[in-house]
Amino acid sequence: MNISALQAHYREKRPKSASFFEQAKNHITGGVNGNLRFFEPFPITFQEAKGAWLFDLDGMRYVDYLLSYGALLLGHGHPSVREAVQRVWQEQGTSSFGATYPLELDMAKELKTLYPSFEQVRFTNSGLEATLFALRLALAFTGKSHIAKFEGHYHGSHDQVLVSVNPDWERAGDPQSPQAIPESYGMSDYYLKHTVVLPFNDWAACETILTKRKDEIGAVILEPMLSGYIAANRDFVMRLRELTKQLGIVLIFDEVKTGFRISLGGAQAFYGVQPDLTALGKIVGGGFPIGVVGGKREILELASPSHSRNRGETVFHSGTFNGNPMSLAAGLATIRHVAQPGTFERIVARTTRLRNEIESLGQHYGIPVKTIGEGTIFNVVLVEGEITNYRDLRFARKDVRLALDFLLMDHGVYSKPLNRFSMSEAHGDEEIRATVDAFERSFAVLKKL
Structure with missing residues (x-):
């Protein structure tokens, strides 16, 4: 995978995040307040969030699946x-x-x-x-x-x-x-x-x-x-x-x-x-x-x-x-x-729907995608075999997943590269449609790489 080309495109579309990160490095160690927040070439700087959406300094918006590393089961600002x-x-x-x-x-x-x-x-x-x-x-x-x-x-x-x-x-x-x-x-x-x-x-x-x-x-x-x-x-x-x-x-x-x-x-x-x-x-x-x-x-x-x-x-x-x-x-x-009747079950049902759509698209494009998880959490893993422990992950195509993450960000879907996906009550039909569309467009590009 030509990750460097994808990262160059990522940098080109986010000049304000790039500039912010360069300034932040002068005052905050590594430019981030936590090592897990960093990824190459620089992390996106967000300035606003609402429901299931994030908005960055460069005016781009994303369906958010990081959700503060899963902490926001109801979405932002419920x-x-x-x-x-x-x-x-x-x-x-x-x-x-x-x-x-x-x-x-x-x-x-x-x-x-x-x-x-x-x-x-x-x-x-x-x-x-x-x-x-x-x-x-x-x-x-x-x-x-x-x-x-x-x-x-x-x-x-x-x-x-x-x-x-x-x-x-x-x-x-x-x-x-x-x-x-x-x-x-x-x-x-x-x-x-x-x-x-x-x-x-x-x-x-x-x-x-x-x-x-x-x-x-x-x-x-x-x-x-x-x-x-x-x-x-x-x-x-x-x-x-x-x-x-x-x-x-x-x-x-x-x-x-x-x-x-x-x-x-x-x-x-x-x-x-x-x-x-x-x-x-x-x-x-x-x-x-x-x-x-x-x-x-x-x-x-x-x-x-x-x-x-x-x-x-x-x-x-x-x-x-x-x-x-x-x-x-x-x-x-x-x-x-x-805990209100039906609320949690609806979030799980939407999670299952999204997972099925992603796996179906993977099959259509001939990309070995598995969504692994339970309830309202899953991860997207590019692998042929079963994943049951840490060492099984060595068989996963991390390079392809990283490329997929940059393509997804390009198409308005965010979960920090290589991170799991978390759903919230705020992820409704509009957000799921936008996510499925982003995966389809990303898979189409991956197929050509």
């Missing part, structure tokens, strides 16, 4: 969310108490109705903080020193889990016993030595590793669907739940991506499995920063300051903006709106 945030100013009069107030209890109760595994909850400011806190609780509860995570799974950028997220194939080691590969410079060897990497969807190998190291491993954390779209086999999840119980290992579901997107009760409702702890984020904040840890009372109570134990025997957790009124009000508005 009236229910805007009204809820306005009520915070009118009724609470502040964006942050830094103290207890009634909305915290409202959200806790709401979450417990949708997630039966939640006996108690604590709020954080991000999914990263939620996974960090969940792991700290698990190690305190078990008294063990190691955690286990799965190859290719991302749980935020803290050191304990920033291991073997996107390892090079050559360094990754035996598929049945993956090597712990750091994802960043500056990480202590301690975390590599205390993080055990498991092969996703390979039960025999996981059972062997976990059983052998049961006296060290205090927690297993996983995305029930790798990157939010590659599903674990149902049998794999069921067996993992049973084995971790037997071995005295805390099972943590990272549902930052899948919470409220696979089903209203997340992937755990989809599988019918209750983990010991769950990390939530994204949608639960309705577009505002938030994280949640929910789960078993006996584990979460370790963080209770009212317990009659020494300070050193309490799991510390705090944060100035934990459970702030803006995040909880926006999140409650989102959850209550999407």
